[in-house]
Amino acid sequence: MALPTHVTLLDVGPRDGLQNEKQAVATAHKVELVQRLQAAGVKEIEVTSFVSPKWVPQMSDGAAVMAAIERRVGVRYSVLVPNLKGLEAALPTRPDEVVVFGAASEAFSQRNINCGIEESIERFRPVAAAARAAGLKVRGAISCALGCPYQGEVSLDDIERVVRLMKSIGVQHLGIADTIGVGTPRRAQAALERALAHFPLEEVSGHFHDTYGQALANIYACLELGVHSFDASVAGLGGCPYAKGATGNVASEDVVFMLNGLGIHTGIDIDALVDAGAFISGVLGRAPVSRAGKALLGKRAAS
Numbered sequence: 001m002a003l004p005t006h007v008t009l010l011d012v013g014p015r016d017g018l019q020n021e022k023q024a025v026a027t028a029h030k031v032e033l034v035q036r037l038q039a040a041g042v043k044e045i046e047v048t049s050f051v052s053p054k055w056v057p058q059m060s061d062g063a064a065v066m067a068a069i070e071r072r073v074g075v076r077y078s079v080l081v082p083n084l085k086g087l088e089a090a091l092p093t094r095p096d097e098v099v100v101f102g103a104a105s106e107a108f109s110q111r112n113i114n115c116g117i118e119e120s121i122e123r124f125r126p127v128a129a130a131a132r133a134a135g136l137k138v139r140g141a142i143s144c145a146l147g148c149p150y151q152g153e154v155s156l157d158d159i160e161r162v163v164r165l166m167k168s169i170g171v172q173h174l175g176i177a178d179t180i181g182v183g184t185p186r187r188a189q190a191a192l193e194r195a196l197a198h199f200p201l202e203e204v205s206g207h208f209h210d211t212y213g214q215a216l217a218n219i220y221a222c223l224e225l226g227v228h229s230f231d232a233s234v235a236g237l238g239g240c241p242y243a244k245g246a247t248g249n250v251a252s253e254d255v256v257f258m259l260n261g262l263g264i265h266t267g268i269d270i271d272a273l274v275d276a277g278a279f280i281s282g283v284l285g286r287a288p289v290s291r292a293g294k295a296l297l298g299k300r301a302a303s
């Protein structure tokens with residue numbers, strides 16, 4: 001199949017990235033990150049999560065962040081919700097999309113959301129119904145689809161089982177996540193194919209962490225399937241508090257650089273994206289993890 005001509009990038013940095021920071025990040029800095037991402041042309045942004053502040057204190061200012069961002073027409077703002085309590089907190093903040101997050105591995109489900117897979121789906125069922133009734137889009141994320149830090153191997157049938165369950169409760173878009181970054185290209189394709197068996201091409205996305213340096217190769221492999229939606233994180237921010245040792249998501253700058261080289265349109269200005277990555281990395285007191293970001297900043301400094 002010919003590669004897609006256009007890719008939609010969802011930047012998960014403000015949520016998946018900043019949820020993992022040990023240091024407190026000021027609400028104003030979170031807001032500025034979102035503003036910079038949308039100014040760079042990012043059309044989908046995962047802004048925050050409405051989860052228990054005891055579990056993930058870094059996201060406890062979610063409502064304040066949502067209230068302070070200046071919304072742009074054509075940008076979709078999403079938030080994670082693990083249960084009805086989270087949805088009730090999220091609704092007044094006017095997200096466009098809510099994300100329910102399950103796992104392909106029982107062990108990870110227990111560690112991340114304190115319940116097994118079946119029970120998690122039963123918790124998500126009323127969340128999905130209420131969100132759709134409120135006119136919001138519902139995305140489902142399946143963590144640890146390519147490997148689990150507690151259980152190790154995850155089978156394709158395990159993935160497909162959760163894909164089916166997500167579909168059965170009214171999830172409209174499905175993201176397959178390699179939370180610990182162990183996936184390799186053929187395996188990534190096989191995982192996405194299990195999602196594509198139940199969801200249309202435009203409603204399946206890949207979410208790859210770069211722990212083992214495989215994320216861009218995995219994205220390319222998914223492009224070969226025609227998949228044209230991917231999550232990425234500016235400056236390579238991220239990890240997951242319940243997946244020790246997992247490094248950040250693939251850096252948005254690296255993905256855009258590769259897609260630009262392939263002639264695939266994203267609508268994102270890579271220079272402005274690099275600036276957004278430099279901004280948040282400066283806030284965190286470190287260099288951007290993005291290889292393309294570092295190279296482009298170096299080139300600028302030299303010229």
Ligand code: HMG
Pocket residue numbers: 016019049050051052053054055056080082083085086087089101112113114141142143144177178179180207239240241242
């Ligand atoms: P629990 O302790 O089993 O739930 O947590 P509970 O219902 O017994 O509630 C315990 C306390 O939390 C209660 O407060 C609740 O009110 C409160 P208390 O009575 O003790 O004062 N609570 C809440 N507070 C605010 N918002 C809520 C909420 N729910 C309960 N929504 C729960 C279960 C799911 C809540 C918990 O395990 C949790 O919040 N987990 C969050 C985990 C998380 O955010 N993980 C990171 C995101 S997933 C991820 O990063 C992976 C992904 O990006 C893909 C990838 O990267 O590969 C998606």
Ligand code: MG
Pocket residue numbers: 016177179207209238239249
């Ligand atoms: Mg992630």
